Amino acid sequence: MTATEQADDVTAMLRDSLRGFLDEHWRPRGATASSSPDEISAVWRKLVGQGVAALGAQGDEGGLAEILVVMAELGRVGCPAPMWSAALANLAISGSQADAVTDLLARLHSGTAIVAFSFGALDPDRGTGSIEAANSAATGVLRCVEAAGSATHLLVALDQAHLALIELSGPGVECVATRAMGAWGLHEVRLNAAPLTPIPAGGVDLDELRIKGKAMLTARACGAARRAFELAVDYARERHQFGQPIGKFQAIQHKLANCLIALEGVRLILDHTARLHDGGEVDWRYFADCASAFSGGALRQVALETQHTFGAIGYAEEHEAPIHFKRVHLDTVALGGASDAKRRLASRLLDAGGAGLPQYDLGTAGNAFREQVRSWLAQNWSGRRKDVFDQKPFAKREFDAGFARDIGDTGWIGLGWPEQFGGQARSPLEQIAFMETMEQGEAPRIGAAIQANALMMFGTPDQQQQYLPEILRGEAMHGMGYSEPQAGSDLAALRTSAVRDGDHWVINGQKIWTTTWWGKYMFLAARTDKDAKPPHAGISMFIVPMDAPGITIRPSATMYDGTFANIFYDNVRIPAENLVGEINGGWKVLTGALAFERGLVGGGIVLKVAHAFEQLRAHVMAGEGDRSLAGDPIVRDRMATLASEIEIGRQLMMHCAELAADGVTPPEYGAISKVFSGELMERFGEAALDILGMRAALSEQMPGAIDNGRFEQNLRHSLMWVISIGTNEIQRSLIAQRALGLPR
Template identity: 75%
Template structure:
């Protein structure tokens, strides 16, 4: 079967698989043109039927050019006069071995041209140092008009661009695999270069870009194959993001290889050339971003599409939206919004109210009183709470640890309180000498009769005002390796010996330095086994990172819509080409973040999201939040820098506060530098 020939099997997902493999193999087979020819000739006509049969039988080989309908004006065009074509077309792939040419001459018609006819001149073109493209000159060559298939010219062009991106993705992915293997073997300064943090972080960035491109490409294919009207939007997002991202990857791969990758006998240069040629074709990212900007701003504009989260997820989203409209709106929400930010981190009354719905235990197993909702339903809920600007609730990480490692007595005592919204648990992990390196923590817990005696200091604790602290302490100072001697405790925050020193944060929130001086907690307050707290701690963090990435990108998506509305209210800004380009870029990046979030949700169906994928989502989304915060101030100007409760502050200082808050997400639960090392070691197998 020729790719794209069977109407019942003309799956974009299948097309992308083939194109990716061609890219991986650096194979010059003209499948892109064959695929477009099959789709374009799918509309019934005698000429189309005959040529399609010839293509399937191998008697015809097609070259395809969009000509005057290519966003790149340098491609050229042809004109028809009495069924004869004249003109020139450049950058035509595989035209040297083709028997026929297809080129649109209108929104609904193609010119079918026999390249063996008189008046055709073919000149090979070297591009990016590689052969494979041709310049065609036509001088009064006979042409047959055939109708374009039902997909339509605009959609055909999007399919063509996505297929090229898939080929570039395959090439970049193969190059990354080669670089990772090289980094494991290449010795410098007495060790593999893959152990150097600079190389690990470089290749981790590449893996994040590769994964982001893969997710959005295949999401686009999924939408097209099921007939979703939003698929062209995601195709544009894929082009806006994946083009620049895959080129970044190809450059970093060359940097990793150094001089060895610069030699033409090496495989890497072929992938470098493939990536650059395929990502600039058909107007590249610039054309896609112009289309995205038009959607966002022209004729009143359209916001980010709402994801289909399945029947249950969609129903819960609407149910939660209605609940918020009745319980978190009007004077109540206005009074909350009027508070300083430090007083808007938590609202005890709201937590109790929503505790009555059972939604705090949305994803908990039913045996613990939860609703056992799927990850997609949990995303629906998080998204709705974010859009409703509701305060935080629950203690998801601690409750998850209790369900996984807690005793029946602990579960019976603490989980119902969390579920009802009447108790909050903070996390006592970080210390002055143990931030991301939690194995270095020094807070100690010593057995004393029926109690544990805890001494030490915790810093940067955000939920210091909660009823309990989920505390990591060392119970064996001589353990090898160091993380083997850590245990997890539930510490009541009203226990004697606790001193809290709150501090204001740069983002107007608060955290605290907390000192534990001979604090007694009963033996039964250990979560998990003594000296096996590392398993509890890392399990809880892995779960949190999978959630945090999704939560961050949904925050960015909500802020993006608020910014879009402000720009629409000021036509001089929404018409500014620089602003339109930047907003289109962010639209594409938000979809990458949402796709990484959705991937974590899919993985969570079978258990906890693997740490490297939670890390990818967290790194990408937190740094997106930073970039967005910076850009919002650029677009809106000095007025956007006015802080809350200042006269004239835009949205009570929303945008400048978002920027200051974004720094916390980059550092929280393991800095992004640590996360990049985790990605490099777990996803790419680089040495520790």
């Protein structure tokens, strides 16, 4: 078992233990019951017995991952126990040898002291107040201080190098309860020459501490949003309107699918942040900021959509949902909210030469393979050869036969294939390394991954021996003949027929929007039983040679300057052995191939966006003086937003890879990745035009076009990824029904 797997097991056990504890000791009170200082103190003392009070302290085995688990579980049950302040106190002062600190920490960990924490003047939100310290006394006002009503001590940052410890029962201290977002729990602390004990920050970077504090709040908000979302899903299954559960309405299904995508994105990036932090990796700060930047809008939208799903019942204060709505908004706006995180992201990306998107650790094999592919491309896809290719119109850059054969010599087309079929059986992380490096090298497409997978899953031994080797060598491309005029996303409605005639099948019909129409073969879906009930039970899959008599191809230009075709099949005769899978069993073959593709597509799309983002970043930084885009605050905010969304997309991709390594990526999770990344590609294309202006709208080979029309072409191309392989609307229905159990 790896260190990562062990850490995941520890956090899972902590989560389960804490959830059971809180269900017993907090939830029975009722989620909307008032939380008096005495009640908070009482539940905190019980939590201390669970060992959470020492998390973050030097010498304690728990790291940021465990702290985030505790925060998420507290958010889930609406418990305002002062974990946030305790964790920050441990992180801030546990390295100090001062007697006052040693005594405070001992009491904190035993439950006889409760600490309230404030960043004071270091809080990016200037409305939260500050204090001045002189002659060992503090004067000023601190607003929105958590747990001050039940705390015994206040720990507040004075500046980057000093903190102050103040006894809240001492002279010159007044704590006034404050209502925020309609909820009690925060306090205004008024200090008038209140005695303080100065504590040097020592080796603690208080700016980093603030980033950790924001990650903790994001985790708590995520826990609250997740709980409200789960309640809404349950409600949508049970609540009937117009004679059916409201969860059957597409509008409800799609909004809840959107919520799940957002929640999964936040969960994954917080887990990644904690893993990097606890492993001593410096990039944890960047991912923590991405989590804050993304969750500011995403979790609040989940909270809103939850309320919309509940309708009037969730608007009543006696319902549990409002307490989670309030928590999400309070936690995502605190410590400068998303705006403060975006400012740091923009500084990293654009200032002092800028730093690019971080390179993911793909494991020993994945990292080594990435360098191997990079070296191969430098030798085989560079210089004059690549320049000539890049000067071609986009329609001529969809495929390069010579390049495909060269890649075929490496065996990489069969990167993930089982060895029994001539593949290399490389891991999903190695496959990501390959896709990423090929995208960065701007290499043309290769292979026929979906059709190859279908043949390996459902093909006969003869079919596998005939078709797989030529795919592997880069010699044959296969198109996908699925869509028809009356059967786009609804493939069960297809009408193209295949009728058995002796040793042949005779095919008649029309396919539209067919890409790779120029390939050697077509992987074709046709109806073999027109009376089958349900209709999808009468579909079979075939391999059709594209030079067979009776095929008429009418190519059309796509709006992204590529091509697809209307293809007519008039009494096209193919050998009987070209049937793939069982007669009338094509739906299983077809959906199996599509599920495999969606698991890859989301990752492929986000890697395209990540590469294009780096091209955009270079242009933003290239300006000088008053023409510099890098100094424009709107551009900086937009770039930071895009970076955070790219990391959410990459986290979804990595999670699909983890699932694939354990077996097969569930179709609904492939759909989550595909939906998010496809729409991110659209948002990126729109943002690039806004940022770069009219020259970015000039198309390829036009004078003055930026990067030969790269950015506007990306935008036009992005629409394909949202529509193809099943529209995102279909994918949202799949997510709602398969992942959330909503009725079909």
